[in-house]
Amino acid sequence: MILALGGVSWWTARSRAQALYTGRGSLKAMPNYHGWHMALWVLVPALLGWAVWNGVAPGLVRSALLADPAASILPAMDMERDAIVNEALAAARNGGFGAFRPETAQLVPAATSILSRFDLIGAALVAVLAFAGGAFGFTRVRADFPARTRVERGVLGLLLAASSVAILTTVGIIGSLIFEAGRFFTFVSPIDFLFGTNWNPDPFAPITPEIGEKLGALPLFWGTLFIGAVIAMIVAVPLGLMSAIFLTQYASPRFRRWAKPILEILAGVPTVVYGYFAALTVAPLIRDFGTVIGIGNPTTESALAAGLVMGVMIVPFVSSMADDAITAVPQSMRDGSLAMGATTSETIKKVLIPAALPGIVAGVMLAISRAIGETMIVFMAAGAAARLSANPFESMTTVTYQIARLLTGDGDFSHPSTLSAFALGLVLFVVTLMLNIVALRVVKKYREAYD
Amino acid sequence: MTEPALPPQVSTWNSPEMAKRLQGRYAAERRFKAIGAGAVALSLSFLAFLLFIMLRDGLGGIDWAFLTGSDSTDADTAGIWGAFKGSLLTMGVTLALSFPLGVLAAVYLEQFAPRNRWVDWIEVSINNLAAVPSIIFGLLGLAVFIQVMGLPRSSALVGGMTLALMTMPVIVIAGRNAIKAVPPSIKDAALAVGASPVQAVFHHVLPLALPGILTGTIIGMARALGETAPLLIIGMRVFAAAPPEGVTDTATVLPMQIFLWSDEIDQAFVQNTSAAIIVLLAFLLAMNGLAIYLRNRFETRW
Numbered sequence: 001m002i003l004a005l006g007g008v009s010w011w012t013a014r015s016r017a018q019a020l021y022t023g024r025g026s027l028k029a030m031p032n033y034h035g036w037h038m039a040l041w042v043l044v045p046a047l048l049g050w051a052v053w054n055g056v057a058p059g060l061v062r063s064a065l066l067a068d069p070a071a072s073i074l075p076a077m078d079m080e081r082d083a084i085v086n087e088a089l090a091a092a093r094n095g096g097f098g099a100f101r102p103e104t105a106q107l108v109p110a111a112t113s114i115l116s117r118f119d120l121i122g123a124a125l126v127a128v129l130a131f132a133g134g135a136f137g138f139t140r141v142r143a144d145f146p147a148r149t150r151v152e153r154g155v156l157g158l159l160l161a162a163s164s165v166a167i168l169t170t171v172g173i174i175g176s177l178i179f180e181a182g183r184f185f186t187f188v189s190p191i192d193f194l195f196g197t198n199w200n201p202d203p204f205a206p207i208t209p210e211i212g213e214k215l216g217a218l219p220l221f222w223g224t225l226f227i228g229a230v231i232a233m234i235v236a237v238p239l240g241l242m243s244a245i246f247l248t249q250y251a252s253p254r255f256r257r258w259a260k261p262i263l264e265i266l267a268g269v270p271t272v273v274y275g276y277f278a279a280l281t282v283a284p285l286i287r288d289f290g291t292v293i294g295i296g297n298p299t300t301e302s303a304l305a306a307g308l309v310m311g312v313m314i315v316p317f318v319s320s321m322a323d324d325a326i327t328a329v330p331q332s333m334r335d336g337s338l339a340m341g342a343t344t345s346e347t348i349k350k351v352l353i354p355a356a357l358p359g360i361v362a363g364v365m366l367a368i369s370r371a372i373g374e375t376m377i378v379f380m381a382a383g384a385a386a387r388l389s390a391n392p393f394e395s396m397t398t399v400t401y402q403i404a405r406l407l408t409g410d411g412d413f414s415h416p417s418t419l420s421a422f423a424l425g426l427v428l429f430v431v432t433l434m435l436n437i438v439a440l441r442v443v444k445k446y447r448e449a450y451d
Numbered sequence: 452m453t454e455p456a457l458p459p460q461v462s463t464w465n466s467p468e469m470a471k472r473l474q475g476r477y478a479a480e481r482r483f484k485a486i487g488a489g490a491v492a493l494s495l496s497f498l499a500f501l502l503f504i505m506l507r508d509g510l511g512g513i514d515w516a517f518l519t520g521s522d523s524t525d526a527d528t529a530g531i532w533g534a535f536k537g538s539l540l541t542m543g544v545t546l547a548l549s550f551p552l553g554v555l556a557a558v559y560l561e562q563f564a565p566r567n568r569w570v571d572w573i574e575v576s577i578n579n580l581a582a583v584p585s586i587i588f589g590l591l592g593l594a595v596f597i598q599v600m601g602l603p604r605s606s607a608l609v610g611g612m613t614l615a616l617m618t619m620p621v622i623v624i625a626g627r628n629a630i631k632a633v634p635p636s637i638k639d640a641a642l643a644v645g646a647s648p649v650q651a652v653f654h655h656v657l658p659l660a661l662p663g664i665l666t667g668t669i670i671g672m673a674r675a676l677g678e679t680a681p682l683l684i685i686g687m688r689v690f691a692a693a694p695p696e697g698v699t700d701t702a703t704v705l706p707m708q709i710f711l712w713s714d715e716i717d718q719a720f721v722q723n724t725s726a727a728i729i730v731l732l733a734f735l736l737a738m739n740g741l742a743i744y745l746r747n748r749f750e751t752r753w
Contacts, residue, residue: 058601152649156563162555163564166576166623169616173587176594239490246487259491261743266498268735270677272706273728276713277501280721315494343476345483366582373584375680380713400586400680407593407684425590429583436582 006043009134013038016141029147034140037147040154041137046130053122061089061118068110089115177429180422187416188212193423199386199402201417203409215420217427219386223396227307227382228371231392235311236371237364240318245348247319248326267316275380278309283381290393301383301395310377314367321363325356330450358446362439369435373428375400399424505732509725517726521692522708526719529712531727533694537607537687537702538676544611544698545618545675550668552615553622554657557664560623561630562638562652581620588617589684597685605686608698613681618671625667629660662749669742673735679706705731 014035021027065085087104092111140147185193189212196216205211243263247256283305290302329352337347353360383395384405406421413419520530556577564570592613596602602609633656641651682688687707695702703711705727712724 055600148647152647155649155653156559159555159559159563162552163559163570163573165552165616165619166556166573166580169580169591169619170576172595173583173591176591177587180590180594239494242487242490243494246484246491250484250487251491259495262498263491263494265736266494268673268677268739269498269501270679270706270731270735272677272679272709272713273501273505273732276709276724276728277504279713281504312494312497343480345480346476348483369582370584373586375584375586375683376710379680379683380710400584403586403590404680404683407589408686408688413598422590422594425587429587432582432584433579436579440578 003043005046005130005134006039009042009137010035010039013138013141016138017147020141020143026143028144029149033147033151034145036151037140037145038134038137040151041133041140042130043133044154045133046126049129050122050126053125057118057122061114064114064118065089065107065111068114173429177422177426180419181426183414184416184419184423188215188420193217193420194427197388199397201402201406201420203406203412203415203417205417207416211416215416217399217420217424219388220397220399220402220424221427222388223303223382223386224372224398224400226390226392227303227378227396227398228310228374229368231304231307232311232314232371233364233368235308236314236318236367239311240315240367241322241360243315244319244322244326248323249344249348249352263316263319266313269313271313271374271376272380274309274313275376275378278305278377278381282309286393301381302393303382303396304392306378306382307392309381310371310374313374313377314371317370318363318367321366322356322360325359325363325446326352328359328447328450329355358442362442362446365435365439365442369432369439372398373400373432375404379404399428403428502732505725505728507725508721509723509727509729512722512726513729517723518730521694522690522703522711523692526715526717526723529720529723531705531708531730533691534703534705534708534727535730536694537691538704540607540695540698540702541610541614541682541704542672542676544608545614546668546672548612548615549618549622549671553619553668553671554626554664556619557623557626557630558652558657561627562656563648577620577623580616581624584680585617585678586680586684588613589681591616592681592685603699603701605689605701605703606699607695607702607704609685610682610687610702610704611698613685614675614678617678617681618675621671621674622664622668625670626660626664629663629667630656632663633659659751662745666742666746669738669745673738673742676738677706677731677735679704679710682707683710705734 012035014031017027017029017031017034021031062085065088084104084107088107088111091104091108092115187207192212193215195218196213197218198214198216199219200214202214205214247260251259279300283300283302286302286305286308287300333351333355334347337351338344342350378398378401382398382401384397384401385395386397386402387394389396403421403424406418409418516528517530519532520528521533523529556573560570560574560577564573592609596609596612597604602612637659638651638656641655642648646654682704687703688711689701689703690711691701691703709724709727709731712720712727
């Protein structure tokens, strides 16, 4: 609707500007730009008004409905009343269908009339804004009006706004995590949360001061590090590093051209597929292996299964980081070593890897940050048991696993057990951010050293 | 005339010890090369093993009824069309939001941005957002889109918006590289014949950078298509017996369907899960193939 209005205004202003055209140099801007200028004046105020109205309207509708005489029958209990009001509004939107409670049915006619009234007010508001903007824009269609400069100023504003979405997202992430985690920390002290060793959240337990004793996240941090930073890296670092060395130093260009994209497919397979593969194929193999060597474990879920598969997933990432680091070592260093009679492998081990070490270490840090943020593999293969154990055949749980489990349950969003997911998210965000910042700084410094 | 008669045993180069030492060094060289080849082979064979298991379990399950059916409690009648349509709607929302935002942001940062603190903050945000774990975006979607803005839970709209925030940094980074690759002489030529900076960029630089931007966009969309964790958090873990009609309906997506089926106790769902994985992988492969094709077809060396 609004867009159609914009189109109409574009056309009007353009044709009017065309009518003004009397010969070369008679117009200061092309008719097209006059069209865009007026279209912007119609669209921007109308869309802004629409957005603001959508933001405030639900609250206004709710208070209007509560003030309505029909609402006097509602119970005074906040939660009960909110549920009925929500149901009535949903039913009113569906044409009276979906009113399950008797109170709701009585409220539906009032809700319907209030909704239609507010919809009308909203539409009128948008229309007024569009026409006011349009009228203003229309009066600007004059021969000496620099429409292009104005339009371009608007375009630059639009570009800046689009870029600022990134900041908005970052602020949104930090803000929502801190806000919800703050609510959590009003129930549980941060010390209990960070250093407690008993993790046993129950979203239906009564909220007592002792609830913090069951929300000690240390076993989760241990499980996350053990799976993501130990097991996965034991798999990913040697495989990735050796693959990178082979592909950059030994393989023929033809083999490299084929093998590298195929290796990259490993990074493109969705994590849910890895999770399924880990749970269904790898985990039983590992359990059988564990039974053979005498570490029996009745469940198939194990830290090893999740860690192994996660490690393979990270291989292309480590490989391409190591590739970059090795290629950045100046060719003269390699040539010097070869000229002294060293073999290729001696050159790699004694010259290239030491020189590329900062870059490789940074790559491993980025890989760890990726591994500890990974959700689906551990969600499907690692298990729910929170324990501090160094036995990789046992099931273990991670931060991401618990976030996903707590927020997909039926728990109430204001219960500390559910809110703890946001506190876990905050910890995860801070840790991955630190790893990334440090790693990127190392990479940058190292690049400067050779440039 | 005196010959420099060095006794043969003094020459270390062809002594037996030296030959042995040299052989040892060559053996180490071969071992090292073999380990490298082994690492590549091991990674590739893991991929082959994974694909083999999926094809073995799932290929028999792909038929017309499976491709056109919706989720069901009975493994025989369950199909993926419902989840697939949910994926399409979600991807539509993601593309509609992240592509314009990403391209405009890339143009701004590469061509118009002044050097000031606000722009520095934008760059830092984009680089960091690209590395934030996906589940954190799910928490953002839950807290902002569902709880604050009151949008319908489990809908393709919220899923698409959440994934759009995740995909935008990818598009911005790819877009900046594509725009950077267009030689400045093109812009200079446009400016020289009287175009304004905005005209020079939008009429000349951007069209030349478009293939690169599209490649980056497709790769970002492929990543979003395979994403599960953030959608789990915003509640798209639902049993949807009918395909969603619009972006505000309760919907599920293809990876989520795989996850749901993998949780089923019934052994018959193993075939369904593997079949759905084959469909998803085929789609991702096609998208990546398209990206590679676009890059090779339209890439210009200046």
